[in-house]
Every structure is written in structure tokens, then in C-alpha cells.
Amino acid sequence: MYRRVAAALAPVLLAALVVSGFWGYREHRQKQALLIKTENQYQRAFHDLTTHVDQLQDELGKAMAINSVRQRTPCLTNIWRLAFAAQADVGQLPLTLMPFHKTQEFLNNIGRLSYQLGVRDPQTPLSDRDWTQLRSLYAQAVQVEGELRKVQGNILSHNLRWMDAEMALSDQHKKIDNQIIDGFQALEKQVTEFPEVSFGPTQRTLEARIQEQPVRDLGPEMSPDRVADKVKQFLGRKGKTEVRVQESGKGGVLPTYSVTLQEGASGRVYLDVTKKGGHVVWYMDDRPVGAERIDLAEAASKAQSWLRAHGYPVMEMIQGDQTDQTGVFEFVPVERGIRLYPDKVLVKVALDNGEVVGLSAKDYVYHHRPRSLPSPRLTLEQAKARLSPHVTVQEHHLALIPNEEKREVLAYEFLGTIENDTYRIYINALNGDEEGVEKMRKEPPGSAQSW
Amino acid sequence: MRRPIRGIGRVFLAFAVCASVLAAGAVDLRATSEKVLVRGSRGQEVYELQDRLKHLGLYRGSVDGVFGWNTYWSVRSFQRRHGIAVTGRVDSSTRQILLQATRDYRPRSHSTTHVATGAGRFSANDIKLMANAVYGEARGEPYIGQVAVAAVILNRLEDPRFPKSIPSIIFQPGAFTAVADGQIWLAPDDQARRAVMDAIRGWDPTGGAVYYFNPATATSKWIWSRPQIKKIGKHIFTR
Numbered sequence: 001m002y003r004r005v006a007a008a009l010a011p012v013l014l015a016a017l018v019v020s021g022f023w024g025y026r027e028h029r030q031k032q033a034l035l036i037k038t039e040n041q042y043q044r045a046f047h048d049l050t051t052h053v054d055q056l057q058d059e060l061g062k063a064m065a066i067n068s069v070r071q072r073t074p075c076l077t078n079i080w081r082l083a084f085a086a087q088a089d090v091g092q093l094p095l096t097l098m099p100f101h102k103t104q105e106f107l108n109n110i111g112r113l114s115y116q117l118g119v120r121d122p123q124t125p126l127s128d129r130d131w132t133q134l135r136s137l138y139a140q141a142v143q144v145e146g147e148l149r150k151v152q153g154n155i156l157s158h159n160l161r162w163m164d165a166e167m168a169l170s171d172q173h174k175k176i177d178n179q180i181i182d183g184f185q186a187l188e189k190q191v192t193e194f195p196e197v198s199f200g201p202t203q204r205t206l207e208a209r210i211q212e213q214p215v216r217d218l219g220p221e222m223s224p225d226r227v228a229d230k231v232k233q234f235l236g237r238k239g240k241t242e243v244r245v246q247e248s249g250k251g252g253v254l255p256t257y258s259v260t261l262q263e264g265a266s267g268r269v270y271l272d273v274t275k276k277g278g279h280v281v282w283y284m285d286d287r288p289v290g291a292e293r294i295d296l297a298e299a300a301s302k303a304q305s306w307l308r309a310h311g312y313p314v315m316e317m318i319q320g321d322q323t324d325q326t327g328v329f330e331f332v333p334v335e336r337g338i339r340l341y342p343d344k345v346l347v348k349v350a351l352d353n354g355e356v357v358g359l360s361a362k363d364y365v366y367h368h369r370p371r372s373l374p375s376p377r378l379t380l381e382q383a384k385a386r387l388s389p390h391v392t393v394q395e396h397h398l399a400l401i402p403n404e405e406k407r408e409v410l411a412y413e414f415l416g417t418i419e420n421d422t423y424r425i426y427i428n429a430l431n432g433d434e435e436g437v438e439k440m441r442k443e444p445p446g447s448a449q450s451w
Numbered sequence: 452m453r454r455p456i457r458g459i460g461r462v463f464l465a466f467a468v469c470a471s472v473l474a475a476g477a478v479d480l481r482a483t484s485e486k487v488l489v490r491g492s493r494g495q496e497v498y499e500l501q502d503r504l505k506h507l508g509l510y511r512g513s514v515d516g517v518f519g520w521n522t523y524w525s526v527r528s529f530q531r532r533h534g535i536a537v538t539g540r541v542d543s544s545t546r547q548i549l550l551q552a553t554r555d556y557r558p559r560s561h562s563t564t565h566v567a568t569g570a571g572r573f574s575a576n577d578i579k580l581m582a583n584a585v586y587g588e589a590r591g592e593p594y595i596g597q598v599a600v601a602a603v604i605l606n607r608l609e610d611p612r613f614p615k616s617i618p619s620i621i622f623q624p625g626a627f628t629a630v631a632d633g634q635i636w637l638a639p640d641d642q643a644r645r646a647v648m649d650a651i652r653g654w655d656p657t658g659g660a661v662y663y664f665n666p667a668t669a670t671s672k673w674i675w676s677r678p679q680i681k682k683i684g685k686h687i688f689t690r
Binding site for chain 1 (some may be wrong): 461485486487488489490491492511512520521523524527540542574575576577579580583592593595598616617618619621624630631632633636638641645647648652653654655656658659660677678679680681689
């Protein structure tokens with residue numbers, strides 16, 4: 001009897017086991033997916049907070065160097081927006097069990113000052129007291145940013161999870177030992193130590209102003225064969241190299257050919273060439289680069305002579321920096337002593353043998369053309385008088401820059417300092433308007449060598 | 452009996468000190484020779500340059516081995532003070548004068564681990580996050596395909612239809628599969644990081660793409676309707 005019942009029940013039991021096992025596995029998978037999702041939301045809020053405070057710090061520094069209502073209003077409005085965004089980020093972090101009042105208050109202070117100076121009465125010039133307040137908030141922002149960076153560095157290099165921090169916080173009995181929480185406690189403590197403040201566009205500006213379409217005539221259309229020949233000549237490759245030329249899809253802004261050269265097993269060379277005129281938009285050789293043999297200064301002069309040999313006009317190097325074993329240099333053409341920023345090119349040089357292994361020339365292809373450049377109506381001294389009195393001028397040039405309406409204007413470019421920060425300020429050479437203020441980052445554009 | 456030995460010991464000690472100072476001097480000279488330092492230079496030589504300038508009271512920034520604007524301005528004021536051409540470059544003549552001006556300077560040892568630095572408007576952590584995303588999304592793709600994925604993230608930054616910061620773009624729900632399935636937390640390799648740096652520097656192999664997909668695994672019909680630009684590796688890049 002018993003045996004018969006058992007025999008009948010065994011398959012049922014087995015089936016139940018399989019079903020429940022499958023169900024459990026699915027539940028587990030779903031739970032995992034939810035956990036990842038929640039974790040991603042926390043990560044996003046936190047990294048956003050860091051980015052916002054970083055930008056806030058940058059814009060506050062910028063506000064200190066601005067001298068015109070025209071530039072100040074957007075800058076301070078931006079600060080106002082960033083302070084609000086940062087507060088929203090803090091609110092999304094799972095730190096509800098931790099007192100976060102001081103950081104919120106600090107962000108609130110920034111918001112209030114920027115609203116008052118930039119939105120409520122933008123026409124009133126900055127008083128000395130306003131400027132001192134800005135400076136003090138800037139100094140605080142630099143510190144807050146530093147603390148956040150430390151936490152962020154810890155999170156990224158140790159792959160820390162916010163979910164763990166949340167659990168550690170909600171578990172009252174355990175002694176809290178969590179790097180995320182420690183970091184935030186340090187941040188909150190630091191903000192507490194700030195003295196009370198009494199209340200009574202950056203690189204972006206230039207980079208975001210690239211034209212969507214070329215503003216010059218590129219020339220007649222070229223066949224793939226002609227392009228292949230042109231590319232070989234451009235790269236100095238002899239007859240045998242195999243060149244693959246492929247037409248790009250219709251989705252692109254500008255009709256181009258994608259060109260690939262296979263060089264042995266180790267490396268490949270890639271280029272984009274415009275269909276009209278066969279101009280090289282960018283070029284990249286991904287060969288491995290050996291140990292550093294030449295220094296950055298020598299690499300820069302290699303880049304310069306490479307440009308000359310490839311038919312580019314007289315160019316001046318305005319920026320150089322190093323990542324691993326390559327140097328990347330920014331060049332702008334100079335005409336009648338005027339730097340033509342809209343026509344910039346980037347050249348990448350391998351530091352093992354000084355060979356050029358990359359070119360990015362989209363701006364040059366789109367913008368470079370014969371121009372009738374105006375003469376400045378303001379003298380250098382008149383332009384200098386338009387600068388904020390807090391800025392110490394170190395260098396000056398004449399430059400053609402794109403303004404906010406994407407039109408090219410002639411401007412005096414001033415490189416100046418306030419305390420330990422360097423700024424690039426543009427004063428329109430025809431009417432004296434402040435066209436742009438950029439705060440240069442402490443370090444030159446460079447690599448994250450180690451994390 | 453004991454005194455002479457001590458005397459000999461003392462002489463020996465003095466000799467050893469002399470030798471080590473000489474050796475330090477030799478190392479010091481070699482470390483600062485050859486290389487011309489310009490804005491953008493990095494490394495041991497820059498640490499020492501900054502340290503020497505600091506010694507003279509001309510440099511107030513941090514000694515971080517990165518020849519940035521602060522170092523540049525202090526090199527220029529050094530050159531101005533010594534009546535040589537104000538170039539902001541440390542070539543052999545500037546170096547000679549700097550070495551003479553800082554004869555009493557003794558090199559300190561620096562931790563040679565580099566400080567993580569940002570690039571232009573991007574912080575070191577933005578770069579790290581992007582490298583994670585590129586590795587999670589496109590490991591196994593050719594190098595150019597990895598630069599392309601990084602370029603898409605950057606193109607989204609300029610596009611009004613997408614969030615306004617690198618973290619927001621990467622963590623936007625549903626934007627990247629590597630984020631949704633957790634692969635973004637794999638440790639990225641060096642190649643992914645270099646690809647991100649090239650994209651940040653201004654190389655965009657995609658010609659302005661803001662989406663990409665793998666035609667073999669894409670499940671969304673919508674993605675096929677986007678205007679295609681080109682195929683790099685396994686991915687099709689679209690606007």
C-alpha cells in the first residue's frame with residue numbers, strides 16, 4: 001500500500017521540486033536584475049553629484065574672472081542651475097539615515113548668491129563684497145569637490161556598492177565600517193568647518209561652437225580609386241599596399257569614404273576622407289607604440305614639419321600633452337598674426353620614433369578658407385581695460401574665435417591669472433564685448449595614468 | 452687600541468657620505484639632462500623642476516609632475532628674473548641656469564605613481580567610467596571600434612536629446628546593455644582607456660553617431676530605422 005502511494009507520489013514530488021527550483025531561479029534572477037538597477041540608480045546619482053560639484057567649482061572660478069553682464073548672467077544662472085541639480089542628486093542617495101544638512105546648506109548658499117547676483121539684479125556690477133563671497137564659496141567648492149573625488153576614486157578603484165552602504169546604515173547593531181559612509185562623513189565634517197558665508201561657457205564655449213556643415217566649398221566629387229591614390233600619397237605608402245575604400249551610409253552629415261589599410265598583422269590605418277575634394281577628416285594608425293625615445297618638445301616640432309609637408313598653412317602649436325607613449329598637439333593656422341581657432345587641427349605623434357600616427361582635422365576641413373580678416377578697432381590697452389581688475393594678464397594674442405551665435409569674430413585673447421588659476425578671456429577687438437571666459441583646468445588635458 | 456679604529460671609521464663614514472652625495476649629484480644631473488620640458492610634459496623631470504622652482508619661491512602649485520599652467524608661469528618668471536628669453540620652455544640653457552640658481556637644493560624622492568588627472572573638461576573619474584563602459588560594451592572589437600563607442604558617448608553629450616553629463620549618459624536606464632547586465636563593473640584594460648582618451652582628444656570615427664547596435668543581437672526594430680552612417684567591427688553606427 002505504502003509503496004504504491006510512494007511510487008505514485010514520487011514523480012509528482014519530483015515535478016514539484018523541478019517547478020519550484022525553476023521558480024526560485026527566476027525569482028533570484030529577477031532579484032539580481034532589480035539589485036543591479038537600483039545600484040545603477042545610486043551610482044548615477046552619485047557620479048552626477050560629483051560632476052555637478054566639479055562644474056560648479058569651475059563656474060564659480062570663472063565668475064571671479066568675468067567683467068561684463070553679458071558673460072556674467074549666463075555663468076551665474078548656470079551656477080544656480082548646477083547648485084539645484086547637485087541638491088537633487090544628494091536627495092537621491094541612500095544616505096537618508098545620515099545627517100546631510102551642511103552639504104545641502106552649502107549648496108543652498110551658492111544657489112542663493114548666484115540667484116541674487118545673476119538673476120535678480122544682473123545689471124548691478126559686482127561689489128567687492130560680492131566678489132569676496134564668490135571667492136570664499138569657490139574655495140569651499142574646491143574642497144568639497146576634493147572630498148567627493150576621494151570617495152569617487154575609492155568607489156571606482158574598489159568597486160564599492162551603494163547597496164552595501166545602505167545595508168550598513170540600516171543595520172543599527174553592527175559597527176559601521178564602510179568606505180562610502182566614511183567618505184561622506186568626512187565630507188560633512190569638512191563642510192561643517194567652513195566659516196559661515198554672510199548673505200545680504202569654459203572649454204565648452206569654444207568646443208561646442210563647431211559648425212554642423214562645412215562653410216566652404218570642398219571641391220569636385222572624387223571616385224574611390226582617386227581617393228585610394230590620394231590616401232597612399234598622403235601616407236607616403238608605395239604601390240603595393242592594399243587600400244580598402246568604402247562609401248559611408250546616408251546617415252552621415254557629410255558624405256565620406258571610410259578608408260582602411262592593413263599593414264602587416266600588427267597594425268591598421270584608418271581614415272575618413274570627404275567625397276567632395278578628398279580631404280582627410282581624420283586619420284588614425286593603431287600600431288603599438290614602443291618605449292618613449294623622444295621628448296614632447298621634439299615631437300611637437302615633428303608634428304609641425306609633418307603639417308608643412310602635407311600642405312597645411314603656417315600653424316602655431318597652442319597646446320600639447322602626453323598620454324602613455326604618445327603626444328597630442330593642437331595647432332591653429334596663423335594669418336597676419338591672428339590665430340584662427342575655428343580651423344584647428346590635432347596631430348598625434350608616437351614618442352618611440354617621432355612618427356605622426358594620427359590627425360583630427362574636421363574643424364580645418366569645415367572652416368578653412370580665404371577670409372578677409374578685419375583690423376582691430378580697439379588698441380591692446382583699450383581691450384585690457386575691459387578685463388576684470390582681479391585678473392593679472394600674462395600673455396596676449398589676436399585671435400579669430402566663434403562667438404555664441406557661431407559667427408567668427410576678431411578678439412584679443414588674454415591669458416591671465418587670479419591666484420593659482422589660469423584663465424583665457426576674449427575681448428572683441430571691434431566693439432570691446434567680452435566674448436568668452438574660460439577657466440583652464442589645473443592640469444593640462446592629459447591622461448589618467450593610474451586609477 | 453679603540454681610538455684609532457674609531458678614527459678610521461669616521462674617515463670611512465665621511466668618505467661614504469661624500470660618495471653618496473656625489474652619486475646623488477650624478478643621478479640628479481642625469482635626471483635633469485637631455486629632455487626639453489614644455490607645457491604638457493609629465494614625469495620625474497617635471498617633479499624635480501617644480502620642486503626646484505618651489506625652492507626658489509616661484510612655484511606655489513602642487514608638486515605633481517604635470518607641467519601645467521602654474522608651472523608654465525613660474526618658468527616664465529624665472530626666465531624673466533634671470534634675463535633670458537621668456538619662452539616657458541625648459542631647454543638646456545634654462546636648465547643650466549636653474550641648476551646654478553638652486554645649487555643648495557637637494558632632490559627629494561617622490562612617489563612615482565602618477566596622479567590621476569582629467570583631460571580638458573573631463574575629470575579622471577569621467578574617463579574611468581567611460582573606459583568601463585567601453586570595455587563592457589566593446590571588448591573584443593578592433594581598437595577603432597572602441598574609439599567609436601567612446602565617441603558615441605561624447606556625441607550624446609552635445610545632443611539635446613540626451614542627458615548632460617557623462618555619468619547620466621552612461622547610467623541612463625536602458626541606454627547601454629553593459630550597464631543593465633552589470634558588465635560595466637569589469638575592470639577595463641589599457642586599450643579601452645586609450646580609446647577613451649583618443650575620443651576625448653577629438654577623434655570621432657563614427658562621423659557624429661549617437662546610437663550603435665549589433666545587427667546579430669539587436670532586438671529592437673526601431674534601431675533599424677535610424678539613419679545608418681557606417682559599420683565598424685560588429686557594430687552599426689547610426690544617427
